[in-house]
Amino acid sequence: MIREILQRNFDFSVDSKEIAYYEIGILICTILGLLFIILMPLVGYFFCMCRCCNKCGGEMHQRQKQNESCRRKGFALSLLVICLLMRQVDLGIMYGFVANHQVRTLIKRTENLTESNYRDLQTFLNETPKQIDYILAQYTNTKNKAFSDLDDVDNLLGGRIKDQVKPKVIPVLDDMKAMVTAIRQSRDALESMNDSLKNISDGSTQLSTDLTDVKNSVENSLQNSNDCASEPTKDICDNIRSELSNLGSNLDANQLPSVDDQLNKVNDICKTDLESLVNKGYTSIDEIPGKVGNQTVDVITDVKKVLDSISSTIKNVSQSIPIEEVLSQVSRYINDSKDYFHRELPKLEEYDSYWWLGGLIVCFLLTLIVTFFFLGLLCGVCGYSKHATPTRRGCVSNTGGIFLMAGVGFSFLFCWILMILVVLTFVIGANVEKLVCEPYANKQLLQVLDTPHLLRKDWRFFLSGLMLNNPNINLTFEQVYSDCKKGRGVYATFQLEHVFNISENLNIEKNTGKIMKELENLNVNIDNIELFNQTGRENLENFVNSGIEGIDYPQYLKEAEKSPTKVDLLVFASSLEEKTDKLPDGNLKQDLKRDVQRIKTIHQQQVLPMQQSLNTLKQSVRILEHTSKKLSERVNKIIMSLDSAQNFLTSNVSSIVTEETKKFGKTIVGYFAHYLEWVLYAITEEMTSCKPVVTAMDSAVSGVLCGYAADPLNLFWFGIGQATALLLPAVIFAVKLAKYYRRMDSEDIYDE
Structure with missing residues (x-):
């Protein structure tokens, strides 16, 4: 579906059912949340109007019933259960506070992590010339070893x-x-x-x-x-x-x-x-x-000249590899992203202050409601007297009932607003988790990006067209990500052999053949x-x-x-x-x-x-x-x-x-054959490992987007949504319980 949307082949009339089927869980929860948002104000409004008309328990008169004691005890037991459930409400509010704090610290963490990634990437770019110099320096060591053996030919060969x-x-x-x-x-x-x-x-x-x-x-x-x-x-x-x-x-x-x-x-x-x-x-x-x-003497001099010429060949090959060109493009993207980050970071900090204030208000409102319920429960249970008639109930018991009704009032006033926040954060957080974080973790997102002609219609493979100027080379995001994750070099990862084939330019047999050709001129006569x-x-x-x-x-x-x-x-x-x-x-x-x-x-x-x-x-x-x-x-x-x-x-x-002359020649050639093989492997597999690029990507997606943004967002709606949902039974039992704690205006004739 994402491929079709990006390719503008999406038919809403046909494909909307498939999207709805995929989003069925999120849609159901969203619909329930919307019903909550719509019904709670309406129910609260009619409940308020009904009580103002002395209906729905609004009449301050309690009739004596034969099962009154059982009902009161039943409501008390239910209230006890609600009190126990209130611990879950407290836990939900705590989740909300933690999530809000995580979002608060998101900016600082993101800034530190991003600066660390930029430093790693800059080090990655700066180390490339040093690695090339290191490879050339190793040739000097190999050449010096060969020169030492050639200078000691009398003892090595003659010996x-x-x-x-x-x-x-x-x-x-x-x-x-x-x-x-x-x-x-x-x-x-x-x-x-x-x-x-x-x-x-x-x-x-x-x-x-x-x-x-x-x-x-x-x-x-x-x-x-x-x-x-x-x-x-x-x-x-x-x-x-x-x-x-x-x-x-x-x-x-x-x-x-x-x-x-x-x-x-x-x-x-x-x-x-x-x-x-x-x-x-x-x-x-x-x-x-x-x-x-x-x-x-003369042959050794000629061999040394050949070895010096191989040194120049290796240097030219190393300098001709387009690794630095690729890295310069990467460096340009890095610098652009760094500038964008520093430009947008102040805005993010401003938005974060709004989020922090809003989250603090939400958590405060929930805490206030829960506090009213706890105070009403505490005062009602402690102040209730079975010998007092409804019109003669004590002040403590009456205060408990008032606290319970205050909690109910605040619940009707604010719970629908809280649910709006829950629905919004739920829809955003759940979809980010399902459509970005999980697909990125299992590489399905990279597979989507690797779809031919997806990001550009005239390019079969977007990454090869962007990096190698040849969109027909099978260079995919998934393959690059996997190779960089393993620590392979830029040359092998980005398939730079299509631009500069180092195996052909650094022909081992050709270079060692020059040495062998000169060594074949060794003509020792001791007959x-x-x-x-x-x-x-x-x-x-x-x-x-x-x-x-x-x-x-x-x-x-x-x-x-x-x-x-x-x-x-x-x-x-x-x-x-x-x-x-x-x-x-x-x-x-x-x-x-x-x-x-x-x-x-x-x-x-x-x-x-x-x-x-x-x-x-x-x-x-x-x-x-x-x-x-x-x-x-x-x-x-x-x-x-x-x-x-x-x-x-x-x-x-x-x-x-x-x-023995052949053995001596093979020894000299062996130094360079081994070195050239190592150079080929080092340049293609190990030089300029692109692992910092993957680390930066993982930090941006898994760390910042999923870890610092999506996870706190999901934790926020989970905690606040849980607390908001648990307010429903609390409101019902609080209204029922308040009748037994508040002081009534009139009463039936009570028998002993």
Whole structure:
């Protein structure tokens, strides 16, 4: 029906029945109110005229009846019920006062709420440029992150390539380094072994000669001495002579051949700096990040230029979005409404003062009537005496009856005026509630506004024609209200893609494609890595053929375990010295003493150094034995691993570089793809949320119109109407009851 009225298609003769059916409840109540308004003055007028003619209870004479006591008690009980109902009347009057006070405070609340909404809307308009600046600032952060990765390409890209190569190469280099160390240790051990053998050979010859000289000297001394002819000297001499056979060298120099040939071969190998060759392999791997950095300088510069150009593109896109144009229109409407509000607010305040005064008078009249009824009830009940005849009733009882009739008089005078106010406020308040507040709450009102060609005949959709200059776009009040309620951005809510398609202008694939195109120019060449040259390989093979595997290490260890002499010279010298001390003084004793001293000297000067040489020999032999153990197998394994690692570098390093370059490029592109997706979502969904607009609408309709205006209005007619309706039974019982409380002019003859 509203659509038809707005479109001027309403046929009163046909559609009035439908309106009447819809408004049937309001119409019935209004008709009852109008009957009340018409009949109450008429009834009051005729009632007054009738009582002036001593009719309708106007005659001041009360006849005695047999059921008088029951009637009086019945009326008293009814009056008691009325008194209880009067509490409802009091409640209705209180409702009227509350409603009147709400209307009184409406202006101040409306002013505060409106100013708050205007501030929110102004903040909403002012925040838009800040949000755009924030989005652009986030691009700076993304670009700085990408620039940081590009500047660190040697560690990020080169480091990843190096990490891919290291597991295949570093173990081989470690094995070669260990082998080079073993070659150097073998050379040192051979040199030490050769020196020890020479010292042992020379020492053994000299020791054998010196011990032979000592042995001959002792034998000569024993043979040339006359002291050995007699007892007991003879036994001592024989004993000494028998022990001389143990005095001699215990080593066989022929069992310890020289290792000069092996040493010469190893020395020839060590002339090549194998350690530097191994370190060169390590260095070639460690130099991969540096090579990547040096070879990508130009490409990185080009990529940075592309990133800077994307920054300009995003800035242009953000500034080209017509959000500010839409918001400027909204701002114009807001300013117009704000000016209208401030212009009309003084008038509203003036009208409110009239309403406040009228509501106060209405509540005062009702209070006055109810007060008369309460006073009449109180005085009548308290002053009534059953022993007093109607003409002799007391002053208090008579006053109660007068109060009741005064209340009845005021009821007839003013209740129809009160009903006029009730009917007017009821019709306005009920229709505002049913036609505006409830439809706005369930969005039926918005659906009505969304009717095509409703507000303008040449526009299919009014809102899209107003905001987008294209009335054919399906942009409805209901959809805008729902989206704004959810906090969506202006772009998505008002479908600004029909004016400026940000997805096309902010083409993610196009922008990231530029970056990928530049990153495809990354051409890193690290194919010329050589872990170990041919000379190094030959030296490893020569080390295997050096002969250290063929040395008879057990024989050397067996000889090295022997003592340099057959007997411990110190023990032998001590024994000889002990026996010599038993000989008589003479030449023999002195000669033997000299020989004991020579034996000790030989032990100190020859045996001990020879023992040290044997220990050194033993240590060198053990080192060589450990080094030469499965030497051929170990070297062959190292060479095979080296060939495998070199083949890996030759065959796979290019694919590794290509794969890691793509990963690096995807990482850089990923920053911007993620950022551009966020920009698209932020601009379309979150930027400049239009929720303050919905809040302002809800405040204007639900808050001001329904909450501050319609609700107090409905509360007013409900309270005043309830009180006015309850006056009807109060008037009837008050008239009946007054007859029993007022003092009569005449009476029947009353029996005891």
